[in-house]
Amino acid sequence: xxxxxxxxxxxxxxxxxxxxxxxxxxxxxxxxxxxxxxxxxxxxxxxxxxxxxxxxxxxxxxxxxxxxxxxxxxxxxxxxxxxxxxxxxxxxxxxxxxxxxxxxxxxxxxxxxxxxxxxxxxxxxxxxx
Amino acid sequence: xxxxxxxxxxxxxxxxxxxxxxxxxxxxxxxxxxxxxxxxxxxxxxxxxxxxxxxxxxxxxxxxxxxxxxxxxxxxxxxxxxxxxxxxxxxxxxxxxxxxxxxxxxxxxxxxxxxxxxxxxxxxxxxxxxxxxxxxxxxxxxxxxxxxxxxxxxxxxxxxxxxxxxxxxxxxxxxxxxxxxxxxxxxxxxxxxxxxxxxxxxxxxxxxxxxxxxxxxxxxxxxxxxxxxxxxxxxxxxxxxxxxxxxxxxxxxxxxxxxxxxxxxxxxxxxxxxxxxxxxxxxxxxxxxxxxxxxxxxxxxxxxxxxxxxxxxxxxxxxxxxxxxxxxxxxxxxxxxxxxxxxxxxxxxxxxxxxxxxxxxx
Numbered sequence: 001x002x003x004x005x006x007x008x009x010x011x012x013x014x015x016x017x018x019x020x021x022x023x024x025x026x027x028x029x030x031x032x033x034x035x036x037x038x039x040x041x042x043x044x045x046x047x048x049x050x051x052x053x054x055x056x057x058x059x060x061x062x063x064x065x066x067x068x069x070x071x072x073x074x075x076x077x078x079x080x081x082x083x084x085x086x087x088x089x090x091x092x093x094x095x096x097x098x099x100x101x102x103x104x105x106x107x108x109x110x111x112x113x114x115x116x117x118x119x120x121x122x123x124x125x126x127x128x129x
Numbered sequence: 130x131x132x133x134x135x136x137x138x139x140x141x142x143x144x145x146x147x148x149x150x151x152x153x154x155x156x157x158x159x160x161x162x163x164x165x166x167x168x169x170x171x172x173x174x175x176x177x178x179x180x181x182x183x184x185x186x187x188x189x190x191x192x193x194x195x196x197x198x199x200x201x202x203x204x205x206x207x208x209x210x211x212x213x214x215x216x217x218x219x220x221x222x223x224x225x226x227x228x229x230x231x232x233x234x235x236x237x238x239x240x241x242x243x244x245x246x247x248x249x250x251x252x253x254x255x256x257x258x259x260x261x262x263x264x265x266x267x268x269x270x271x272x273x274x275x276x277x278x279x280x281x282x283x284x285x286x287x288x289x290x291x292x293x294x295x296x297x298x299x300x301x302x303x304x305x306x307x308x309x310x311x312x313x314x315x316x317x318x319x320x321x322x323x324x325x326x327x328x329x330x331x332x333x334x335x336x337x338x339x340x341x342x343x344x345x346x347x348x349x350x351x352x353x354x355x356x357x358x359x360x361x362x363x364x365x366x367x368x369x370x371x372x373x374x375x376x377x378x379x380x381x382x383x384x385x386x387x388x389x390x391x392x393x394x395x396x397x398x399x400x401x402x403x404x405x406x407x408x409x410x411x412x413x414x415x416x417x418x419x420x421x422x423x424x425x426x427x428x429x430x431x432x433x434x435x436x437x438x439x440x441x442x443x444x445x446x447x448x449x450x451x452x453x454x455x456x457x458x459x460x461x462x463x464x465x466x467x468x469x470x471x472x473x474x475x476x477x478x479x480x481x482x483x484x485x486x487x488x489x490x491x
Contacts, residue, residue: 029288038157038158038162039158039161039162039163039351041163041421041442042419042420042421042442044419053313060470062420062421062442063161064163064355064421064441064444065351065352066423067420067421067423067470076277090161090163093161
């Protein structure tokens, strides 16, 4: 069973969301997702300033095995992207919930966070896969 | 039913992620396939290839039979232990499998064929051998470990007896020698130096452990695929199959047209294709920008469309490479386009060979 931190929120499409306060959230993909994809070779990120809506495909994680779309888990504006992934996409593999984060959003409606899964809900969702 | 090799427990012990590979439960990686890839390019790695099928062909007609069965000419082999890469075609000139033939004497050969094609290969070999005085014997009692990389031979040598070292000393590429219980060949599927070692199954776990202790890194099918693709080596089922001519699969060099009276299976069809010059060809593609070329993607050229037969990210080069079947008139050195994620990207056409002995070769 892969690691699923209890302080994060999750989308069924395997993104995690960390509430940083002041309406800012950090987004990445889960340990489980990186394990399914295998060694990451390119990560294509959105541009700072992009407005994204829940469910938009906003990034691409490309591994040796497959290219996988990453969806915006909530609506908001991109305020920062993880530039380290340009040279070190493997951070997504080695530290999916930490240094392998993808981008930060200024969330439009913080209430939207409540509609995401909690750790238990996400654990159940991947059991069903 | 899933088959397991005799090394299955060793893979689990090493933390392998196991996958189904044509009915065999095999390691895809032991953590990071990219690290495994680099280990083979820079040091030494090992693969469990015990799922591959070893077939011994012996008897008065062994040479005559193989001169019919495979498209290369085994009569060219005159030094005991010499190995030959070639294809086995049906009467329509399609590739049933690619294989290595090891020559011992004119009445004694060993074939190593793919596991994915084992059943049809054995059926075809049995059918084709009926008219010849030969015995065909599968050798499932052997396991096989490929040890590959610039340090592979030196690391294996630390485990060999003085007599075994003498048996393999100075062995050129594509040779083999029986050294005690080990059948050691200087063949492989990575573009690096190294050995493929066949041995009695009951000794395999012990050799695997000794290789581990000697610092040889276990590598899975993931790394095996990126290594073979960098080396420009075909994978049966992707780069060719029974619907594909060897002329369209970069295997023309494995056909011996001389002597003209050697009637190998598929000869008539292949000779006509060769005369017509209308078969597509297998080329290499290089994408230097971001993105990964994948099997099945369409190739767009001024000469017509083609298709990527196998593509991957090249860990050695840091960008994507692929093999593609395109119209014969597409020239090496030109730029063509590949349709990727709904847009066209430019790729360079080269000979299908990207990395040899750790170095870029284009």
